[in-house]
Amino acid sequence: MADTTGAGEPTLDEQIAAYQREFQDLDPQVEKIVSALSRLNRRMNVAYGRQTGALGISNAEWEVLKALVLSGVPYRMGPSELAKRLGLTPAAMTHRIDRMVAGGLVTRARDESNRVRVIVELTPEGREKWLEAMRLASVFEEDLLQDLSLAERSVLGEVLTRLLRRVEHAQPDAGGRLTDLD
């Protein structure tokens, strides 16, 4: 379970109509964008989960592999750095690393120059898993976007990064309004 496939969910247009019925002062166009974004993301995560599952790892483990690989050679990071990157508590990171060490995806060693620190390092097996997952993911992503023209891709990318900048550089105040930080 925990499919989040959205089976039995109303169509997007039905949902917008219901919103309009229950909450009048709502811009349907805004709501459509927001709802589509959220749904699209959930469906994509389900797809990623199926792919990583087929490789015998979880999405959670895939994220750790991703952080390590993207950090570049020699593929090492400390647990707290990883935790911050993934938005986890240090406690959760400890346990996740435990599982991944047991699965042979990473190794854990004490930093000899500073014995408080721990070094998590990607194993060759872990790197290979990530590559396999990436191969599947990139095929899926290409297929997903295949109907979009080059112009549409360009606009979509630009608009999304603009929105991203807005949430990142602004924080909602108590009333929920976004106020610029800089």
Place this chain on the structure above:
Amino acid sequence: MADTTGAGEPTLDEQIAAYQREFQDLDPQVEKIVSALSRLNRRMNVAYGRQTGALGISNAEWEVLKALVLSGVPYRMGPSELAKRLGLTPAAMTHRIDRMVAGGLVTRARDESNRVRVIVELTPEGREKWLEAMRLASVFEEDLLQDLSLAERSVLGEVLTRLLRRVEHAQPDAGGRLTDLD
């Protein structure tokens, strides 16, 4: 914690560059769109979480309220219907309803015409909570999209629903490819 704010995360462009370095056959434009989508969604969920938290409910409870309100008067649904809608197991639904009954957001009653069934019904307090949350959310969403022109909003909505249709009407096969169902 569990902020998922992405503190200490590389910028989007740095991340794309790292992908290129570690995995050559990747279309940077595709990856930019996908990464932006995912990040944007995480940041938005954090914002929603702050807002619902300020109202004394969790995002999880907010989702149940949403499903009930959108179902329309008389705001009633069965646990399994709710579970399917939210992508939860029946077990998780049972517990979530327990908590919401305790919090006065919904009531639980046996259906007298079919005593296997249970009816979860929104309380006036629950409906009011949802309205408050919606007021905050709609302000946030308007602010988020404020820099987009009408034309851009229209294109964005159209493109996103097209992508959504593609994931919904197609399922990735074992190799990860999306194959049309109809």
Place this chain on the structure above:
DNA sequence: GATGTAGTCTTTAGCTTCGAACTTTATCTT
């Protein structure tokens, strides 16, 4: 060099979820 303080993990307790087994009620078959 003893003591305090800060930083980095790990441990513990409690919560939410999933998967699977179980209970209760309705329905179908004969």
Place this chain on the structure above:
DNA sequence: AAGATAAAGTTCGAAGCTAAAGACTACATC
């Protein structure tokens, strides 16, 4: 009717998460 089958929720045990407390190391200050 009687018994099998199906459907709807709940209960149970394990996994993974958070928050808070604890343990250990490094470093500053006296």
